[in-house]
Structure formats: C-alpha cells, structure tokens
Amino acid sequence: MNIMKYTSLLLSVLVMAASAYAQEETAEDKQEGHTNQNKFRQLYDEFATPNVYRTASGAPGHQYYQNTADYEMDITLDDENTRLYGEETITYTNNSPDALDYLWVMLDQNIRSKNSPAKEKNSSEFAPVTPAESFVNSHMAPEFEGGFNIKSVHQDGKPLPHTINFTMMRVDLEEPLMPGQSFEFSIEWDYLINDHTVNRGRSGYEYFEEDDNRAYVIAQFFPRMAVYNDKEGWQNYQFWGNGEWSLPFGNYEVSITVPEDHVLDATGELQNRKKVFSKTMLDRFEKAKTSYKEPVVIVTEEEAIANEKKNATKTKTWEFKAEMVRDFGFATSRKFIWDMMAVKVGDKDVMAVSLYPKEGNPLWEDWSTRAVASTLETYSSFTFKYPYHKAISVHAKSQGMEYPMICWNYGRPDEDGFISDRVKFGMMSVIIHEIGHNFFPMIVNSDERQWGWMDEGLNTFMQYLSEQEFGKKYPEVLVGNNETFEKYPSRRGEPSKIVNYMKGDQDFISPIMTNPEQVYQLGNNAYAKPATALNILRETVMGEDLFDYAFKTFSQRWMFKHPTPEDFFRTMEDASAVDLDWYWRGWFYTTDYVDIGVKEVKNYFITSNPTTEGKALLARYGIDDPSKDPRTKDAVYLLTADSEDFESSMKEGSPLDNAPKLQEYLMDNFTQQEINKMKQPKHIYEITFNKPGGLVMPILVEFQYADGTSEQVRYPVQVWRKNDNEVKKAIFSEKEIVKITVDPNQETADVDTSNNVWPREETTSEFEAFKNEN
Amino acid sequence: MNIISTLLLWLAISTSVWDTHEFYLSVTEITYVKEKQSLQIISRVFIDDFEDVLNKRYSKDFKLIPNLEVEELEVYIEKYIRDKFSLETKTAVLDYNYLGKTYEDDMIYLFLEVENISTFKTLTIENLILTDLFEEQKNMIHYTSGTFKKSFILEKVNSQQTLIHH
Numbered sequence: 001m002n003i004m005k006y007t008s009l010l011l012s013v014l015v016m017a018a019s020a021y022a023q024e025e026t027a028e029d030k031q032e033g034h035t036n037q038n039k040f041r042q043l044y045d046e047f048a049t050p051n052v053y054r055t056a057s058g059a060p061g062h063q064y065y066q067n068t069a070d071y072e073m074d075i076t077l078d079d080e081n082t083r084l085y086g087e088e089t090i091t092y093t094n095n096s097p098d099a100l101d102y103l104w105v106m107l108d109q110n111i112r113s114k115n116s117p118a119k120e121k122n123s124s125e126f127a128p129v130t131p132a133e134s135f136v137n138s139h140m141a142p143e144f145e146g147g148f149n150i151k152s153v154h155q156d157g158k159p160l161p162h163t164i165n166f167t168m169m170r171v172d173l174e175e176p177l178m179p180g181q182s183f184e185f186s187i188e189w190d191y192l193i194n195d196h197t198v199n200r201g202r203s204g205y206e207y208f209e210e211d212d213n214r215a216y217v218i219a220q221f222f223p224r225m226a227v228y229n230d231k232e233g234w235q236n237y238q239f240w241g242n243g244e245w246s247l248p249f250g251n252y253e254v255s256i257t258v259p260e261d262h263v264l265d266a267t268g269e270l271q272n273r274k275k276v277f278s279k280t281m282l283d284r285f286e287k288a289k290t291s292y293k294e295p296v297v298i299v300t301e302e303e304a305i306a307n308e309k310k311n312a313t314k315t316k317t318w319e320f321k322a323e324m325v326r327d328f329g330f331a332t333s334r335k336f337i338w339d340m341m342a343v344k345v346g347d348k349d350v351m352a353v354s355l356y357p358k359e360g361n362p363l364w365e366d367w368s369t370r371a372v373a374s375t376l377e378t379y380s381s382f383t384f385k386y387p388y389h390k391a392i393s394v395h396a397k398s399q400g401m402e403y404p405m406i407c408w409n410y411g412r413p414d415e416d417g418f419i420s421d422r423v424k425f426g427m428m429s430v431i432i433h434e435i436g437h438n439f440f441p442m443i444v445n446s447d448e449r450q451w452g453w454m455d456e457g458l459n460t461f462m463q464y465l466s467e468q469e470f471g472k473k474y475p476e477v478l479v480g481n482n483e484t485f486e487k488y489p490s491r492r493g494e495p496s497k498i499v500n501y502m503k504g505d506q507d508f509i510s511p512i513m514t515n516p517e518q519v520y521q522l523g524n525n526a527y528a529k530p531a532t533a534l535n536i537l538r539e540t541v542m543g544e545d546l547f548d549y550a551f552k553t554f555s556q557r558w559m560f561k562h563p564t565p566e567d568f569f570r571t572m573e574d575a576s577a578v579d580l581d582w583y584w585r586g587w588f589y590t591t592d593y594v595d596i597g598v599k600e601v602k603n604y605f606i607t608s609n610p611t612t613e614g615k616a617l618l619a620r621y622g623i624d625d626p627s628k629d630p631r632t633k634d635a636v637y638l639l640t641a642d643s644e645d646f647e648s649s650m651k652e653g654s655p656l657d658n659a660p661k662l663q664e665y666l667m668d669n670f671t672q673q674e675i676n677k678m679k680q681p682k683h684i685y686e687i688t689f690n691k692p693g694g695l696v697m698p699i700l701v702e703f704q705y706a707d708g709t710s711e712q713v714r715y716p717v718q719v720w721r722k723n724d725n726e727v728k729k730a731i732f733s734e735k736e737i738v739k740i741t742v743d744p745n746q747e748t749a750d751v752d753t754s755n756n757v758w759p760r761e762e763t764t765s766e767f768e769a770f771k772n773e774n
Numbered sequence: 775m776n777i778i779s780t781l782l783l784w785l786a787i788s789t790s791v792w793d794t795h796e797f798y799l800s801v802t803e804i805t806y807v808k809e810k811q812s813l814q815i816i817s818r819v820f821i822d823d824f825e826d827v828l829n830k831r832y833s834k835d836f837k838l839i840p841n842l843e844v845e846e847l848e849v850y851i852e853k854y855i856r857d858k859f860s861l862e863t864k865t866a867v868l869d870y871n872y873l874g875k876t877y878e879d880d881m882i883y884l885f886l887e888v889e890n891i892s893t894f895k896t897l898t899i900e901n902l903i904l905t906d907l908f909e910e911q912k913n914m915i916h917y918t919s920g921t922f923k924k925s926f927i928l929e930k931v932n933s934q935q936t937l938i939h940h
Contacts, residue, residue, distance in 0.1 A: 418837075420837065420839050421839065422821065422822065422839075422880065426880075481839050481842055482839065482840050482841045482842055483840070489879070491879050491880060497879070500801070500818075504801075504916070504925075505914075505916060505925035507925065508914070508925070508927075521799070765805070765814070766816060767805065767814040767815075767816055767885065767887075768814075770816075770873065770874070770876065770883075770885050771873060771885070771887070774873060774874050774885075
C-alpha cells in the first residue's frame with residue numbers, strides 16, 4: 001500500500017464516521033420514501049421501447065420502412081397577377097405493413113387563407129391609442145386572399161372524395177391501400193402568391209419598384225403528401241407556422257412555365273438546358289463545370305440589368321427531374337444574375353450555384369458561391385458525401401429558408417454599396433446554414449413538425465464548424481470594417497454565448513425537447529442551445545474523435561431515412577461507449593443550467609501524535625490508546641491549522657518529519673529504492689466543490705502553484721452520482737496551491753463564474769466593469 | 775395587441791427560418807445595488823433594429839458599427855432612450871445618466887444609472903424601446919435587488935409595470 005492510498009483510506013474512514021454520527025442524531029425524524037431521481041438514471045421512462053423498426057442501438061430496425069411519394073407536375077406562373085397554377089399527379093407507395101384507408105395531403109398555403117385559425121393562435125388586445133394607419137390596416141383593410149384553391153382531386157378524371165381540415169386534406173380511398181401497393185391520383189390547384197417582404201412568409205416574391213419587377217422564391221407551393229410512419233401514424237399536427245415539415249422522399253418530374261425573359265433554377269437536374277439556355281450561357285456553363293476556384297458567371301450583371309427592362313409576353317418552360325428528394329422549390333426572375341463553380345466532393349463534381357439580383361452586389365458575386373462550395377466540403381467530411389449534383393443559394397430579402405438543393409438567403413449591401421460586418425457575416429452565415437440544411441433535414445429527414453431542434457440544432461452545430469473552417473479557408477473574410485477577427489465571428493456555438501439565455505427567467509425558457517409551437521424563444525431553443533450542447537459534448541464531454549465517429553455513424557445510418565431524437569441519442573452512445581443519458585436528460589429534457597463552484601478549501605497537516613479528534617473517533621471503535629494498539633500504532637493524523645492540537649512547527653518541514661511513525665513504517669516495509677520512487681507530497685488540501693446549478697458536468701479545474709506553474713485537472717461527471725450538491729476532493733500536492741479555478745477555459749456555459757475561483761476574488765459586475773472603463 | 779400586430783407577430787415568429795433574428799425582443803437587466811445607492815441598468819437591443827429606429831425617427835443615416843459612428847449618434851441614442859424608457863418611484867420620476875454603449879455580436883448594450891438613490895418600496899418601469907418601429911416588439915425586464923428578483927415582459931399596449939418590494 002502506498003502512502004497516498006493509506007492516507008486517503010484514513011481520510012475516508014474519518015468522513016464516513018462523521019456522516020454515520022450525523023445520521024444517528026436525526027434518525028428519529030421519519031423520512032419520506034422517494035423514486036429514483038438520480039441524474040444518472042437511464043432514460044427508460046422517456047424513451048420508447050426499441051422494436052423491429054428502430055433498434056436500441058439507434059439504427060433503423062430490420063423491418064424499418066418508409067413510404068414514398070413521386071410527383072409529376074406542370075406549374076405556370078402568372079407574373080402579372082402574382083398567381084401560381086399547378087396540376088400534379090402523385091404516386092404514393094405504401095411500404096408500411098398497414099392497410100391505409102385514406103391518405104393525408106398537406107396544404108401549407110392555407111395558413112394564409114382568410115379564415116386561417118393560425119391568425120388567431122396568439123392572444124390579442126387593444127392598445128388605448130393606435131395610429132390611424134395601423135388602425136385602418138388592422139380593422140378596415142381587406143384581408144389577403146391567400147390559401148389553396150383546390151379545383152379538383154381525381155383519379156384519371158374520376159373525382160375522389162376529399163375533406164379539407166385547415167392545412168391538411170384527407171383523400172378517401174374506395175379500397176384500402178394495401179402494403180406494397182401504390183396509388184396514383186391528381187390535384188389541380190392555384191393560389192395567390194404573397195409578398196414575402198411584407199408578411200415575412202417562407203416563400204413568395206419581393207417587388208422592386210425601381211424597375212417594376214419581382215423576384216420569386218417559391219416553395220410549399222403544391223399539395224404535398226404527409227408522412228405515415230411507425231411513430232405517428234399519419235402526421236396529424238397542423239401547420240401553425242413554427243413547426244416546419246415532415247415529408248416523404250420521392251422522385252419529381254416538374255415543368256415550370258414562366259415569362260421567357262426569366263432566369264430560373266430549381267430542385268433537380270435541368271432536362272432541357274439546350275432549349276432554355278442561350279449559346280453563350282451554354283458555353284459559360286461548360287466552363288463552370290471545370291472551374292474549381294472561381295465562379296463562372298452564366299448571366300452577368302449587365303445582362304440581368306438588360307433583362308430587367310424587358311417584359312416578355314411569351315413564355316418558356318423549364319423541365320426538371322429530381323430523385324430521392326423530400327420537397328421541391330424554385331426561384332425565378334428577370335433580375336437574376338447567375339454564377340456557378342464546381343466543387344469536388346469525394347471523387348464527384350458538384351455544382352455550387354448562386355442566383356441574385358443586382359441589389360446583392362457587391363457581395364454576392366464574391367462570396368455566395370464560395371460559401372456554398374465550402375459548406376458542402378465541410379459538411380461532407382463530418383457526415384456523408386453530398387449526394388446531389390448541385391446546391392443553389394438564392395438571394396432574397398430577409399429570407400433564410402431551405403429546400404432540397406436550393407435555399408433563400410438574406411444579406412444586402414446598403415444602397416450606396418457599403419457592406420457592414422453585420423451584413424457580410426450575416427450573409428455568409430445564413431448561406432452556410434441553409435446550404436447545410438441539405439444534410440439536416442433534407443437528407444437526414446427528421447420530423448420538423450415535432451422536433452424543430454433536430455434539424456435546426458444539428459445544423460446550427462455543423463454551421464459553427466463550417467463557419468470556422470470557412471474563416472480558415474478564406475482569411476481575407478476576417479478583415480472587418482474596423483478590426484481583423486482572429487477567427488470567424490460565429491454568433492452561435494460557443495458556450496459563453498448561451499449563458500444569457502440559460503440563466504434567464506425560467507418562465508420564458510423551455511426544454512429543447514419541446515414542440516416548436518410551444519417554445520418562448522425559438523432561436524435559442526431550437527438553434528442556439530442544442531448547437532451549443534453538441535459543441536460542448538464534442539469538445540469537452542466526449543472529445544472530438546469519439547464524437548465525430550458517432551455523429552458520422554448517426555448521419556450515415558439515417559441518410560435518406562427518418563430519424564427521431566431517440567435514434568440520435570441512442571446512436572451517439574452506442575457508437576462511442578459513452579453513457580450520455582445524464583447529458584440528454586439535463587441539457588435536452590430540462591431547463592437546468594451549469595453552475596459549479598469552489599465552496600471551501602481546507603489545508604491539512606499530518607502528525608504521528610494522536611489528535612483529540614482522531615482519538616475520539618478511534619475510541620468509538622474501542623481503541624482507547626491508539627499509539628499502543630497494534631492496529632493503529634502507525635496511524636497518521638490529519639488536522640487543520642485551527643485544530644486545538646495544531647502546532648505551528650507543523651507548517652515547517654516535510655510531512656515525514658512531522659509524522660515520524662510514517663517514516664518508520666516506510667522504512668520497515670519498503671526498500672530505500674522503493675521509497676525514493678514514491679512521491680513526497682508536502683501540501684494536503686481538501687477541496688469542496690458545490691453545484692448550485694441543476695446540470696451535472698465534469699469538474700474542470702486549474703491549480704495554480706506558488707512557483708508560478710499551473711496544471712489542469714478533470715474530475716469525471718460521475719463524481720456527482722451520489723451527491724448532487726457538493727463533492728470533496730483530497731489533494732496531495734508537492735507544490736503549494738495558490739489559486740483554484742473551475743472551468744478555466746469557459747467550456748461549460750457556467751452561468752455564474754463569481755464562485756469559480758479560490759481564494760474568492762472580488763468580482764466586478766458587467767455594469768461596474770463598463771463604468772470603470774468609460 | 776390589435777389584429778394586425780397579432781398577425782405580424784405570428785408571421786414574424788413563423789419565419790422560424792434563420793432570419794437576422796427570429797423575433798423582436800430586448801432584454802433589460804435592472805439591478806439595485808444598495809451599498810452604492812445605485813440603480814444599474816443594462817439594456818440589450820438588436821443592433822439592426824436600433825439602427826433602423828434611430829434613422830427612421832430622426833431621418834438620419836447612422837451606422838451602428840464600432841468606431842465608425844459619427845459623434846452626433848450618442849446624442850440621438852440618449853434622446854431616444856429618454857423618450858422611451860422611464861423609472862419612477864412613488865415619490866419621484868428618477869433621473870438617470872446614460873453612460874454609453876457596447877456592441878456584442880448582433881446586440882447593442884446600453885448602460886444607464888440612477889445615482890444616489892436610497893431604498894425605495896415601489897418602482898414603476900416603463901420600456902417602449904422599439905415599439906414605435908414594431909408593434910410586436912417585446913421588452914423583457916429582469917429586476918434584482920439583493921435577493922428580490924422579478925421578471926416580466928413589457929410591450930406597446932402594456933408598457934409599464936410597478937414592482938413592490940417585500
């Protein structure tokens with residue numbers, strides 16, 4: 001037995017004896033029983049029982065299924081009347097083991113219909129005084145005539161009975177759709193397109209008064225099949241505005257007819273490029289295919305400005321085909337400038353594409369396509385190789401919205417061409433984010449209606465990694481208006497940035513595992529907190545290697561499938577051998593926060609002379625004269641400076657000098673060679689760490705020593721498993737400790753750092769700090 | 775809140791998308807430090823909204839970018855705050871100093887202080903910041919005095935609240 005073990009054993013005897021003593025005193029009070037509330041208990045109560053569809057390891061089960069929906073659509077844009085017309089034929093295939101009596105189709109445009117209940121989902125009241133304009137708009141102006149006009153639902157011309165319930169439409173079947181069977185039916189529809197800059201919808205048009213043109217970014221524009229699966233049956237949670245979509249995969253054949261002077265791009269491969277491109281455009285396109293460093297302009301700014309002045313009456317039809325996509329979107333306008341650049345993903349070439357009106361320059365021509373390419377590279381390295389042939393970033397005012405292969409992004413210079421850092425980094429970040437959505441949820445197809453955080457959180461986490469990578473790839477980006485940043489200034493991801501939210505008023509915070517319709521702060525709840533939680537998990541809890549392997553495993557297992565939160569939680573543990581139930585429970589299922597501090601530090605000395613306290617303890621075990629009793633004649637006694645037995649000489653000299661019996665014990669039991677190899681610690685501390693915060697986390701500590709050196713130590717999170725309030729650590733140190741700091745690198749989002757340092761330092765509040773500086 | 779603002783709020787929130795920010799919210803921490811007889815206020819507001827409101831209200835073209843601001847800006851920031859933010863005890867409207875501002879990510883932090891204020895029982899806080907630009911603006915207040923804490927949201931139609939210490 002070495003000296004350290006021996007001492008800590010004795011210490012633990014002392015501690016145990018003391019707590020046993022305390023229990024005896026209060027034993028008369030009758031205590032209530034309780035269920036297991038330990039923060040390390042497994043998530044058996046929260047998780048569904050694994051089954052043939054979803055395994056306990058977090059992978060798809062051997063009978064996992066998903067239904068598919070294929071679409072053939074003819075779409076026509078009436079630019080003058082801002083109306084969109086469509087005819088679609090859906091082939092729905094039932095791969096489930098269940099017979100389906102009816103099908104559900106989603107009619108998302110109905111959230112904008114006149115009698116939409118979504119308009120009344122919030123409480124409302126009157127202000128005592130209202131400006132006339134606002135009064136007229138509120139109470140007198142005609143409402144927007146939005147929503148789908150469903151002209152027919154039929155099978156080969158034979159009308160199908162259907163019932164519309166708000167944003168969902170039930171199509172009744174004559175015969176149930178049996179497992180393995182497909183059902184083909186058609187819908188004819190139209191709707192009035194909204195101005196997305198006025199009411200901030202996820203799609204619509206922006207009107208440019210100067211040249212009397214519109215730029216359309218069109219999505220949720222056709223009746224789309226809902227998901228039927230093993231978790232929900234038919235999706236039955238209406239579209240109320242916050243929770244986005246749950247969509248099946250399928251193949252699309254879409255032709256879109258627009259004015260012939262429009263430039264258009266969409267989800268899918270363009271089928272009639274030779275017909276819709278000019279010869280010049282075709283030549284430029286060929287060049288873009290092998291241009292890996294510089295975007296090649298397909299439609300130049302000058303050409304776009306010339307197009308703006310036209311107003312074609314003839315039309316042009318663009319034809320697209322897409323395989324294994326969960327949705328379809330397109331953008332079209334006379335105003336679009338168009339550029340493309342190839343990017344290698346694995347051994348495949350992908351086209352990075354941007355569409356933007358001249359209002360986006362100078363900014364979009366420099367950075368949009370490069371941001372697209374860089375994002376595809378970084379995401380591919382952490383998940384799977386981007387499987388589609390292109391990714392498009394479209395510039396639309398105030399937008400940030402994602403669809404397969406295409407997304408809308410904000411970020412516009414001032415009218416005088418000035419680009420603030422806010423605009424520049426905002427634009428780059430939103431592009432990285434929305435392009436990243438191709439991976440989550442367009443391919444790793446989670447249910448956004450129920451779990452907004454699953455795509456937003458995973459994606460914002462990956463966005464953080466990609467932004468940092470982008471800053472490294474293009475250091476010139478880091479030169480700001482007024483300073484050069486050391487690294488890309490990510491708005492979300494770093495632990496310190498989530499502190500204000502997590503320490504906020506509990507009345508306005510929800511657990512991450514909350515439906516997007518029910519949260520108070522969607523941005524923090526579905527984006528920032530899960531992204532930060534994953535970043536902390538990667539950097540601090542699991543380490544990059546274990547995390548990255550597990551995260552990649554999850555992505556690849558659920559590529560082109562529909563994962564649930566449990567599938568993610570389970571895979572992360574299964575692929576890493578790190579039990580994380582405590583982490584998911586705390587960070588994802590509660591609103592608890594991290595606050596760990598140093599409560600007390602005791603400095604101990606050792607002696608061979610039995611102390612009063614030591615004697616009293618041993619007396620309870622029947623040892624009345626410890627120095628004579630063979631069991632305790634070598635005992636080492638620990639005492640603090642305020643003990644009655646303390647002598648100032650104990651501060652001097654080595655512990656062995658102060659405890660001669662320990663020296664004798666060593667010489668009797670070990671050779672001199674063995675003794676020389678032993679540590680000769682001089683300083684003995686007992687540190688109490690307390691935890692005012694509800695979250696358990698590893699304790700990260702920095703010890704600073706009197707000789708100016710320092711050391712970082714990490715106690716595993718399991719240290720909290722038997723006491724959720726405070727834990728003690730006995731430290732034998734060769735050097736004198738002069739300062740102890742918990743979470744010295746600010747890795748854990750500790751909400752109160754005033755208790756993190758010993759000896760306590762006078763902390764200056766943020767307010768005082770500002771006042772002193774100014 | 776009237777119908778259009780309900781509608782605006784609904785739509786604003788419905789762009790759950792990745793907008794500049796997902797909805798209009800400022801957070802103001804008000805702390806009474808008894809030993810200093812000081813009421814310390816930090817108000818965090820989205821920079822782009824704050825820039826918009828100053829430029830619209832005073833017909834200016836200010837840029838709220840660190841070290842690229844014109845001198846005149848401070849005058850208008852202070853003018854705007856004094857117009858929209860007020861504190862009152864039972865006996866008096868409190869006079870506060872505007873100490874200045876800092877920027878942090880996409881937020882601007884505004885620092886205000888009421889000096890030489892001895893203990894008070896009630897405090898009425900009014901915060902109308904940005905409600906002249908956005909009907910749906912919400913201004914959250916976190917008040918702390920020793921162990922007494924209270925949080926609430928102020929908005930255009932419900933712009934003030936009175937705290938009573940206990």
